Amino acid sequence: GIQVEQSPPDLILQEGANSTLRCNFSDSVNNLQWFHQNPWGQLINLFYIPSGTKQNGRLSATTVATERYSLLYISSSQTTDSGVYFCAVDFFFGNEKLTFGTGTRLTIIP
Amino acid sequence: DVKVTQSSRYLVKRTGEKVFLECVQDMDHENMFWYRQDPGLGLRLIYFSYDVKMKEKGDIPEGYSVSREKKERFSLILESASTNQTSMYLCASSSQDRVTEAFFGQGTRLTVV
Numbered sequence: 001g002i003q004v005e006q007s008p009p010d011l012i013l014q015e016g017a018n019s020t021l022r023c024n025f026s027d028s029v030n031n032l033q034w035f036h037q038n039p040w041g042q043l044i045n046l047f048y049i050p051s052g053t054k055q056n057g058r059l060s061a062t063t064v065a066t067e068r069y070s071l072l073y074i075s076s077s078q079t080t081d082s083g084v085y086f087c088a089v090d091f092f093f094g095n096e097k098l099t100f101g102t103g104t105r106l107t108i109i110p
Numbered sequence: 111d112v113k114v115t116q117s118s119r120y121l122v123k124r125t126g127e128k129v130f131l132e133c134v135q136d137m138d139h140e141n142m143f144w145y146r147q148d149p150g151l152g153l154r155l156i157y158f159s160y161d162v163k164m165k166e167k168g169d170i171p172e173g174y175s176v177s178r179e180k181k182e183r184f185s186l187i188l189e190s191a192s193t194n195q196t197s198m199y200l201c202a203s204s205s206q207d208r209v210t211e212a213f214f215g216q217g218t219r220l221t222v223v
Contacts, residue, residue: 030210031211040216041217041219042214042216042217043202043214043217045211045213045214088153088212090209090210097155097158098155098210098212100153103152
């Protein structure tokens with residue numbers, strides 16, 4: 001069936017380190033979003049990126065739709081980057097619904 | 111900036127009570143969604159609405175209903191709350207042009223005792 005898999009499931013880093021989070025998806029997509037869920041539970045939009053590369057400050061994302069994956073890069077991590085990162089995919093045959101990955105829990109240690 | 115506001119951050123209700131979770135968005139979005147999030151199960155779509163007075167079942171609608179009387183407001187109703195409805199509830203909205211570019215509220219953590 002259609003799937004969205006994220007890796008790694010957990011990541012613990014020292015403040016200042018860089019990280020790469022991966023999202024693999026099983027079929028063609030119309031859209032892919034990256035979210036950060038902060039410790040209070042809110043999902044914050046990071047990128048709307050069905051293909052290509054985007055950058056926003058210390059964060060950037062790349063989606064290679066033909067190879068069915070997306071990467072989220074976080075540089076110079078800060079403690080406020082801690083939380084769970086989700087990718088969510090609108091599959092081409094998915095009736096315009098988002099399918100969420102299982103998330104990567106990132107913990108930044110001071 | 112899109113703002114999606116949920117009426118409560120935390121709620122504690124008793125089994126059998128009728129519970130209303132309210133969500134308001136200020137970006138004139140056509141589409142609104144209710145999800146629940148549970149450990150190990152991720153986010154699951156309960157109901158969505160693409161227009162006033164319109165609603166569609168998501169993946170897990172049982173035990174829930176919704177109301178959308180005004181474009182900016184989407185309510186989730188638990189007719190008779192049960193302990194297995196203890197969860198984090200997340201509301202989202204999106205525009206007609208980008209249906210699946212969703213913007214989320216801050217979440218409501220509901221505990222049914």
